Amino acid sequence: MLRLRDGLYLTSTAIVSRPLRSLLTLLGVAIGIAAVTLLTAIGEGLRSYVLDSFSQFGTRIVAVHPGKTQTGGMGGLLGSVRPLTRADAEALRQLRHIEAVVPVIQGNADIKYRQLTRRGDVIGGGYQLAEAWRFKLALGSFLPPARDGRSPPYAVLGAKLQRELFGSDSPLGELIRIGDTRFRVIGVMEEKGQMLGFDLDEVAYIPVDWAESLFNREGLMEIDVVFNSGTSSAALARRIKSLLHERHGAEDFTITTQDDMLASLDRILGTLSIAIGALGGISLLVGAVGILTIMTTTVAERTAEIGLLRAIGASPRQVLGLFLAEATLLSLAGGALGLLLTGMLLGGLHLALPKMPLALQPAFIAGSLLLSAVIGILAGLAPAHKAAQLHPVDALRGE
Structure with a gap:
């Protein structure tokens, strides 16, 4: 009968007695585990980064785009029967549980200050944009509400844009030219960094009605609606749908809740993480083949030892356990x-x-350690089974 202590000694001795071969097998498994773990960490990091980037605008937000999108995509790229207007935004403001409504137009234009000119992104938004998007100001104030139906020609600069145009000087009160229109700078945003490659610190913010004229647009690209805890995103989406359907006479718009968007992103990025990890699994397969090879060779080399173990009373199950333990270790x-x-x-x-x-x-x-143990057991199962089935007399005679 083979004792546990003797079995452990035999297993460890078998590994140590062939250091180079054992080391090469270890490296095969190590590279596979490192590839899976590293790629999975990158995939999960990317997933968290994207979700955090979208969540920084808050979770109680509903976006309305012109055009009816049936199977996903960007809602403003489709032609709509009737564009979203600033009047639609004002109508949405009258709904219950609304904290902020932000009409949005985005474009690109030359931004000039004295002799300096740079091409940059321009966002035309409502006066509640900073509040709705959770942006903070480093200097001055954000765009004021419209007066007598027309907003004053004011602009707020992103932190990086302000440094490039004004350096260390304060821009407050200075006149800049965006396109062919002059705007007075009244504020500078705090640094926000990038979101999916879009640098929020290089943006100039102007009133949405001026953006309509600047970019010669007949309607809005988007309306963001922020609601309080008195309602849910689904309930608010139904009320928005009813109101706009009544105003437009048709459902020629797309409503996207933050919950829907985050859930879709989470599914897509989760699948991507699995796919990235699966690529690293190819390296693990190589490691498993290495264990299978070395264990098959070991069984062939230790035929006499197996016969001797069986002759002194070791059962087939104990021989199976020895070789499985060696592969697992x-x-x-x-x-x-x-x-x-x-x-x-x-x-x-x-x-x-x-x-x-x-x-x-x-x-x-x-999970990586558990996976390596499973690989060892699966790769060593066939050679261990072969060793356990050897007849003691045949094993000794074969040697």
């Missing part, structure tokens, strides 16, 4: 080495690309 050691390699790679990526989103969770670490 190899894969677990490879998994631990892979996690160490992952840590080094993540540290190097953080130093080289500090802005790259990475999210290594404890569940990934535990």
Whole structure:
């Protein structure tokens, strides 16, 4: 009868006695584990980054776009029967539980101050844009409400745009030219950074009615509606749909809630994370083939030892356990080495690309070790079964 202590000794000795071969097998598993863990961390980091970027505008927000979109896509790219107007935005403002309504037009124009000119993004928005989008001001104030049906020609600059045009000087009260129209600067936004490649700090904000004239548009690109906790996004979407249907005579608009958008993004990015991790799984397959190869070779080399074990009373199950334990130990050691390699790679990526989103969770670490153990068991199962089925006499005679 084979004792547990003897079994552990035999298993560890078998691995240590062939250090080079064992090391190469460990590296195969380690590279696979490192690839899966690293790619999954990048995928999860990207997923969190995108969701956080969209969530920074708040979760109680509903967007209305012109044009009816049936199967996704950008709502303003489709032709609508009737464009969304500032009058539609004012009508939405009368609904219950509304905190802010922001009509939006976006375009691109030359922005000039004295001899300096740069091409930049321009957002025409309502006076509640900063409040609705959770933007804060570093200097001055945001755009005021319209007076007598017309907004004053004021502009608010993004932090980076302000530095490029004015340097360290205060821009408040200065006149700039956007396109062919002069605007007086009344504020500077706090730095917001980038969102999916769009730099929010390089934007000039002007009143939406001036943006209509500047970009020669007949309607809005979007209306953002922010609501309070007294209602839900679904209930508000139904009321918006009813009101605009009554005004337009048809459903020629698309309503998107923040919940719907975040849920769709989460599904898409979750699938992307799985796909990225699966690419790293190819390396794990290589590691599994390495374990299968070394265990098959080991069985062939240790035929006499297997026969001797069987002759002194070791059962087929105990022989099976010995070889499975050896394969599992190899894969677990490879998994631990892979996690160490992952840590080094993540540290190097953080130093080289500090802005790259990475999210290594404890569940990934535990899952990687479990995965390496499963790989060892599966790869070692066939050779171990072959060893357990050897007849003691035939094994000794074959040697």
